[in-house]
Amino acid sequence: MRLSNLADYAVVTMSAAARHCGGGRTSAAELAAETGLPVPTVQKVVSKLSAAGLLRSVRGAGGGLQLARPAAAITLADIVEAVEGPIALTACIDGDECAVDHTCSVKPHWPVVNAALRGALAGIPLTQLSKAAPREPNLTGISA
Amino acid sequence: MRLSNLADYAVVTMSAAARHCGGGRTSAAELAAETGLPVPTVQKVVSKLSAAGLLRSVRGAGGGLQLARPAAAITLADIVEAVEGPIALTACIDGDECAVDHTCSVKPHWPVVNAALRGALAGIPLTQLSKAAPREPNLTGISA
């Protein structure tokens, strides 16, 4: 129910990379300095992000990273899926079988929840993450 | 991003317990036989559920379990929270601090996602899980 730290780091890293998009290429070390994350951790995150096609990496001296797509075309759902795979709360969706083959009356309901979660993540583009505050009035409104 | 197996088992167990609610008390062994889960696992799940106040357990010979509330008043959100704690995708909500104290522009957006996820889980009561199929037409509609 809680996404992994790597996914969280990936979101922060992409948010930092979005600010450097206009200025051209950046590096993993620079992103680590800005976000405060350890350099090796950022490297691992960058590897997954570039493997998923969200970042374009150029090797060699003078190389660096840059967004593969415009920041407006990248959402939270893309970043989370790049690091953690498909967005699904249960494994019985892609694997098709639970541990037991009982007539699971719960299984049909998971796609509804998954779609809701994915929709919430897909509704926040990367451009919005660069802003200071969201548009919603209640920041602590978990029970809203 | 994927809930733990225990939480999944808890949902299945509660769904099975809801069917026995009318007939009075049931036992962990009986629930294990119906769901196909290992008996000790069901016992562990039952312990967490009763500690959270969702199940009422009676010890001793002839004892057993029963729902503490009507099935209509128990939702997926209650079950998940009973096993996994508060529904939050990131730890920076309750802990208030990320690993680094950078001006995190991503943090303000998480409550929005958390509320959406919690709303999706709270919208499915336990009575609906006992039914064979959901009301939604597309079972595989993850991209809906």
Added chain:
DNA sequence: GCAAATCGGAACGAAATGGTCTGATTTGAC
């Protein structure tokens, strides 16, 4: 041709989870 700088993948350690087991408690029967 050499050297510096960068990304990429692999290996190690740690933490959380899942599963199992044994013990404490209570009721029912004799």
Added chain:
DNA sequence: GTCAAATCAGACCATTTCGTTCCGATTTGC
């Protein structure tokens, strides 16, 4: 009143996944 059966409750151990770190492959600039 005593014994025995049945049940839940908590503690222990193995496994897996996650997180971190390190080293090698590759490319450009001088």
